[in-house]
Amino acid sequence: MSEERSLNFIEEIIEDDIRSGKNDGRVLTRFPPEPNGYLHIGHAKSICLNFGLAQKYNGKTNLRFDDTNPATEDTEYVDSIRQDIHWLGFEWDKELYSSDYFDQMYAFAQMLIGKGLAYVDDSTAEEIAAAKGTPTEPGTPTPNRSRSAEENLQLFQEMKEGKYPDGAKVLRAKIDLASPNMHMRDPLMYRIRHAHHHRTGNDWCIYPMYDFAHGQSDSIEKITHSVCTLEFIPHRPLYEWFIEQLEIFPSKQYEFARLNLNYTVMSKRKLLQLVNENHVTGWDDPRMPTISGLRRRGFTPLSIRNFCERIGVAKRENIIEYSLLEFCLREDLNKSAWRRMAVLDPIKLIITNYPEGKSEILNGENNPEAEDGDGSREIPFSAELWIEREDFMEEAPKKFFRLGPGLSVRLKNAYIVKCHDFRKDENGNVTEVHCTYIPESKSGSDTSGVSVKGTIHWVSVGHAKTAEIRLYDRLFQVEDPSSEEGDFKNYINPQSLKIIPNVFIEPDLTHAIPGKGYQFIRKGYFTLDTDSTPEKLVFNRTATLKDAWAKEVKKN
């Protein structure tokens, strides 16, 4: 099952902790999204890490919504986050909210005020920023820094009671205005926000800041390993300071490098812009790196989990190549996707020695990679077929193993045909390819003794159904849009979506199952789009197949 792999640095820490008996060997992690956007593939890395760690070490993982900023948060996001985690294949132990702890956090704050370790500051945001100094110069105290504990307690209570407007006062920790770590220069703990909160409604008008909410929530839940991304490294001393002063359960914070994928962006702010400015159709647009977008595109949970496993966990910045994600996708889909036939750019193939008006039902296994073929479906065959325009060449080069005058191919799951003629329209475009077939060459009972190099896909003209097909390309034209000059949106790929309105598909595809992956033979992996209806089928191309011939053509 689990292949041999060396431990990542967090696993090493956990194994050390278990060996030394820390927390009685207990492992409790948490996944702490802020419900202000949809989850993306970068979150998937964190989800796989946090849930994976717990699974591996016989622990549990809480889902905790970090909802301390009512201005940006919404239940719409809560619902999508829940759905995405489940879809990825993980079960959380408890579903919790930082807002569940507002009473407790308030009491913690009072405790620090009582110890002389926090004070209410009336200064404006600008004054506080100015008084913080710079990385090279120490900060200076604001006028309120020396208020008595009693006065601070009183003022803090009045803040809570709503006596002051937004921004009038804040509560700050009293630590060290000269600290080389800017986060230790009397960081803000609470701010006033007369805003409606998605869970606590109008109960509160003061809200804790991240630094005074996250670590406290971890501690309340007795999280043993609080895993977050690199940008929180400078927050760690503060995380530890609050826990120490409060004398509460010592959760420990560990940081890893977030995932970056090339040819896309990964910040929620940027993704939100793409949605709001209609560069994509929504958070679940199949071109988006969101979990919901990847799901709609046809990615499988297993492929994403495998991807997250392969990219590893370390502390150095990284940009992963999209080709690795695609490899993991194909690896899974090759084993699970049912094979079907569809002709995207059709020309007609006429079998001149096949009885006119006759048709027969052929059999095609669902998946040759599976032991038993994973079942099979019926495919109607007749004298008139649609084939792919690119599978015929009037003057074929030597290594072109498809149709051309005098050339033979196998029709997948059917007969071997040989081309003897073709027709063109007035513009010189090929319209018909005329062939003869070998009756003894039928798939599964071939006694012809003829062997051909190429096999092509087809759909019977009289039996074909149609569907809209959406082909996707990378959303951005450059590897790292965020590091380019100017607005990242200048680098959007204008050809990221191509729609083919009427593609001929084999009849069985009218029974396509939502959420299932299909391989259109030689054309790629496809899945039903959520826009699809029984009247109008719509398929998304999840990924192309690897194409050695395209490379060959490119070389010459």
Place this chain on the structure above:
RNA sequence: UGCCCGAUAGUAUAAAGGUAGUACAACUGUUUUUGGUGCAGUUUGUCUAGGUUCGAAUCCUGGUCGGGCAACCA
């Protein structure tokens, strides 16, 4: 220009002082009723300068490069 984090093939990630390995990508060949898949193979790497050591990717020192930190965001 204070503090913090990091640096191993094109991209990621291992090697805990003792043969620099794995995956993806690229390239060869082979198999194949998908120019897919599978299989076999090839190419490519320790940022730099010193030091410690029989021996350094690993330890030490200096430098270089990349990233982060001065939101009433998380």
